Amino acid sequence: MxxxxxxxxxxxxxxxxxxxxxxxxxxxxxxxxxxxxxxxxxxxxxxxxxxxxxxxxxxxxxxxxxxxxxxxxxxxxxxxxxxxxxxGYKPSGLAGGNEGELITQMPGKIVKISVKEGDEVKKGQTLVIIEAMKMENEIKCGMDGFVKSIHVNVGDALDQGVLMMEVEA
Known part of the structure; x- marks a missing residue:
């Protein structure tokens, strides 16, 4: 982990x-x-x-x-x-992107997306679950806001550094 x-x-x-x-x-x-x-x-x-x-x-x-x-x-x-x-995760905004961007920190596969575009989200809320290194990692929101866009789908295999989702304050 x-x-x-x-x-x-x-x-x-x-x-x-x-x-x-x-x-x-x-x-x-x-x-x-x-x-x-x-x-x-x-x-x-x-x-x-x-x-x-x-x-x-x-x-x-x-x-x-x-x-x-x-x-x-x-x-x-x-x-x-x-x-x-x-x-198991690093909150958005600590990954080198903007605070509202969720960027993958390691290669993995999207297992679950817990929100949809337009949903209101709170800081610390789980947005995406990624399976990496045979473990499920919760990707949590780094701020309160709304889901602006989702760039991935369940089942997608992602490399490190991929923008998965954007949250707007």
Whole structure:
């Protein structure tokens, strides 16, 4: 699953969970990469083990460190920057297009379009669902407004950077 970390200046770090392997009911292996400026900056494998209701993490599957149970955060602090966290999607307006444009961030197939032209939409409302990397990703609206135009259909296979929909304030 792709996670976007975006700061107030719209600088972003992308984290891709590229592989999950379940070794047993207590042990799961995760492989992920971080991407900055379209280049992989870090690739890592971590192991997470659950024992007696507690969680432990390891980078080598030998030495373990206890971690607290994690709730999914909406913000993350990294040294001197605060990031907003978006899982599986990046709201429109943060993709290099205008705020009312929904542009694909990765290749995928349109599974569902939840609105039609002329519909009133609210910020955070799911507009389109795209299947990418065998996962369904909700594309959410970045502003309140009306659907101006829809440029895709259910079943369309899209490349990265395709304008799917326009929303007008």
């Amino acid at each position: 792709r996670t976007y970390l975006i700061d107030a200046d719209k600088n972003e770090v992308i984290v891709d969970l590229t592989r999950t392997k379940k070794h047993s009911s207590e042990l799961v292996e995760f492989e992920y990469s971080t991407i900055e400026d379209n280049k992989i900056t870090n690739r890592q494998i971590i192991f997470v083990r659950r024992l007696a209701g507690q969680y432990f993490v390891s980078k080598d599957n030998k030495s373990w460190k206890k971690i607290p149970r994690q709730d999914l955060p909406k913000k993350m602090l990294n040294v001197d920057r605060v990031f907003d966290v978006y899982r």
